[in-house]
Each structure stands twice: as C-alpha cells, then as structure tokens.
Amino acid sequence: MMKTPAYAAADAASPLAPFTIDRREPGPHDVVIDILYCGVCHSDIHQARDEWGTSIFPMVPGHEIIGLVQQVGKKVDHWEVGDTVGVGCFVDSCRECEACRDGEEQFCEKGASFTYNSRERDGVTPTYGGYSTRIVVDESYVLKIPDSLPLDRAAPLLCAGITTYSPLRQFGVRAGDPIAVVGLGGLGHMAVKLAKGMGAHVTVLSHSPEKKNDALKLGADDFIVTRDPEVFVANAGRFSFILDTVSAQHDYNAYLNLLRRDGTLVLVGVPEPSPLAAWPLISGRRRIAGSLIGGIRETQEMLDFCAEHGIAADVEVIPIQRINEAFERTLKSDVRYRFVIDMASLK
Numbered sequence: 001m002m003k004t005p006a007y008a009a010a011d012a013a014s015p016l017a018p019f020t021i022d023r024r025e026p027g028p029h030d031v032v033i034d035i036l037y038c039g040v041c042h043s044d045i046h047q048a049r050d051e052w053g054t055s056i057f058p059m060v061p062g063h064e065i066i067g068l069v070q071q072v073g074k075k076v077d078h079w080e081v082g083d084t085v086g087v088g089c090f091v092d093s094c095r096e097c098e099a100c101r102d103g104e105e106q107f108c109e110k111g112a113s114f115t116y117n118s119r120e121r122d123g124v125t126p127t128y129g130g131y132s133t134r135i136v137v138d139e140s141y142v143l144k145i146p147d148s149l150p151l152d153r154a155a156p157l158l159c160a161g162i163t164t165y166s167p168l169r170q171f172g173v174r175a176g177d178p179i180a181v182v183g184l185g186g187l188g189h190m191a192v193k194l195a196k197g198m199g200a201h202v203t204v205l206s207h208s209p210e211k212k213n214d215a216l217k218l219g220a221d222d223f224i225v226t227r228d229p230e231v232f233v234a235n236a237g238r239f240s241f242i243l244d245t246v247s248a249q250h251d252y253n254a255y256l257n258l259l260r261r262d263g264t265l266v267l268v269g270v271p272e273p274s275p276l277a278a279w280p281l282i283s284g285r286r287r288i289a290g291s292l293i294g295g296i297r298e299t300q301e302m303l304d305f306c307a308e309h310g311i312a313a314d315v316e317v318i319p320i321q322r323i324n325e326a327f328e329r330t331l332k333s334d335v336r337y338r339f340v341i342d343m344a345s346l347k
C-alpha cells in the first residue's frame with residue numbers, strides 16, 4: 001500500500017480536512033498518476049454532504065483529475081511514464097455488460113466503480129477521489145490529455161466537459177440550432193463553449209443577472225434572467241433543445257414551455273425532486289430526458305474536440321487548504337466558473 005495525502009470529509013456535517021489514504025500497489029494493468037490538478041464539481045458538495053443519501057465516509061471527493069503517469073504496471077500498453085493523463089468520474093466497470101461493450105461504462109449494469117464514494121470491483125474497497133496527491137487506475141479508464149490544452153483549465157473537462165458534450169451529441173444538436181443552457185456554473189459555462197464549438201445558437205438562462213457580460217464573453221448569443229416570470233411567456237416555444245445544469249430545486253414545467261414542438265429538455269443537474277406536469281409535455285410533443293457524464297470513448301472524443309477548437313474551462317486555481325471556502329462560494333453561485341485545486345499545495 002502507498003500512503004497518500006488527501007483531504008476527506010469525515011461525515012456529512014464536517015468540513016474537509018487533511019487525511020491519509022492507502023493507494024494500492026499498481027497491478028499489471030494499473031498506472032500510478034501523480035495528480036497535478038483536480039476540479040471541484042458541485043457533485044463533490046452534494047456527496048460530501050450526503051444530499052443524495054448514498055455517501056460512504058470518510059470521503060475523498062474529486063473526479064476532474066489531471067496528472068502525470070508516474071509508474072506503469074508490467075502489462076500496460078497505452079501509457080508511459082511522463083504522459084499527461086486524465087481521470088474522470090469512474091475508474092472501472094464490469095467490461096462485459098451491454099453498456100460496457102457499447103462504451104457507455106457509466107451505465108454499467110453491474111454498477112460502475114465511480115472515482116470516489118463508490119466501491120472497487122471487489123464490491124468492498126471504497127474508492128477515493130482526486131483531492132489527493134496520486135491515484136492508481138486501470139489503464140483502460142485513463143484519458144489522454146492533448147498537448148495543446150492548459151492543464152489546470154483541462155481538469156474540469158473530465159466531468160463538466162463530458163457531462164455537457166455528451167447530451168449535445170446524443171440529442172443531435174447541430175449548427176444553427178436555437179438552444180438554451182440553464183445555469184451558468186461549472187457545467188453551464190462548458191455547455192456554452194461546447195455548443196458554440198458545434199455551431200449552435202446559444203442562449204443562457206440564468207438567475208444571476210451579473211453574469212450577463214461573462215455569458216456573452218464565453219460566446220453566448222443571448223442571455224435571459226429567469227427571475228422575472230414574464231420571460232417564460234416572452235420566450236415560449238423558442239428553443240429546440242435545453243440543457244438544464246441547475247443544482248438547486250426549480251420548476252421544470254416553466255422551462256418545458258420554452259421548447260418548440262418536439263423539443264427536448266435534458267436534465268444533468270441533480271437537485272431535490274420537483275413535480276412535473278403533463279400539459280407542458282403534451283402540448284408540444286415535447287420531451288424531458290436525462291444524461292450522465294459519458295463513456296471513455298466519448299470523453300476522449302470530447303478532449304480532442306476541445307483541443308481542436310481551443311476550448312478549456314475558465315478556472316480559479318486554489319490551494320487545497322481553501323477547499324471549504326470554495327464549496328461555500330460554489331453554493332452561492334459565486335464561482336467563475338470552476339474551482340481547480342493545485343495539488344502542489346498538498347505535496
């Protein structure tokens with residue numbers, strides 16, 4: 001076992017604090033990654049505070065990991081010491097079920113091993129995430145980071161990037177489509193950049209009027225403040241696709257009414273449940289759907305797409321000692337637009 005410094009939540013009520021974890025010695029197919037940066041996703045907060053009721057403590061969050069390969073197992077084919085690599089939201093899966101065979105490992109029928117707050121394939125050993133100095137991962141669950149991407153700004157691509165790229169692709173968003181992104185946070189700001197990269201006409205729907213200039217600078221074509229109920233009347237039937245990234249409870253029915261006939265509202269935010277009415281769906285043959293991160297193949301495709309289009313996250317780099325403050329600011333929508341931990345602060 002390799003003793004590894006980390007930050008952990010001891011329970012749902014405690015702030016994150018220094019903690020030491022054991023990383024396994026690398027097996028034949030494992031790579032040991034020296035973590036350089038880890039993004040701070042809102043899911044880290046939901047889980048550290050047990051808001052989904054599934055938390056395993058102590059918990060080391062973090063699934064937007066960028067690092068350098070430090071060591072490789074004997075049978076590792078794809079990676080060499082010194083490679084710049086990423087690890088996203090899962091570190092293993094059964095590899096045999098239909099989802100795994102389709103490259104949609106996040107939907108593994110036996111349950112993927114998520115990067116933290118989950119179990120290894122033995123069903124027992126807890127997984128610990130990227131708020132730590134190194135991680136040991138099977139080589140098939142590691143991503144290549146294209147050379148042109150700045151490493152701190154690439155970290156959020158591993159969750160925020162793929163979570164927004166995947167539904168844009170899976171639901172067939174095309175150049176010129178009038179689409180909207182709800183919530184301009186970590187996911188939302190990536191959705192704007194990626195959808196613009198695909199040529200869509202992008203409107204941001206935000207409850208923070210002060211984000212307007214940023215939204216336009218990020219590439220959005222239009223910005224609507226959702227605090228005034230009148231905007232839901234004025235913009236009814238306007239969008240072919242809406243990506244909802246909001247982390248707090250809100251009224252989905254209001255957003256459904258902004259869709260054109262046959263339009264789709266895709267949820268990626270995971271707030272408390274909220275009631276859904278039939279009429280906004282029926283009246284325009286509209287659809288509501290969900291999406292969960294993306295598989296390894298699609299994540300690599302997204303990273304390559306970002307390199308090709310010069311896309312990376314807007315980040316505020318922090319030492320890990322400021323993680324609890326970063327959680328509080330994220331909860332207040334006060335992040336421009338992703339906190340990223342510089343792991344040198346823990347070494």
Ligand code: NAP
Binds near residue numbers: 293
């Ligand atoms: P974030 O950076 O905190 O952004 C969330 C945004 O939601 C905020 O910036 C804010 O945008 C909006 N918002 C927050 N509170 C609101 C409120 N009370 N009313 C209306 N809007 C509000 O979070 P994130 O990291 O992007 O994650 C967003 C959600 O996606 C979280 O629930 C997270 O767990 C989930 N998630 C899902 C997946 C998946 O695979 N499906 C992957 C990653 C994360 P404005 O200020 O512009 O309104």
Ligand code: ZN
Binds near residue numbers: 042044063160
């Ligand atoms: Zn995430």
Ligand code: ZN
Binds near residue numbers: 094097110
């Ligand atoms: Zn599987």
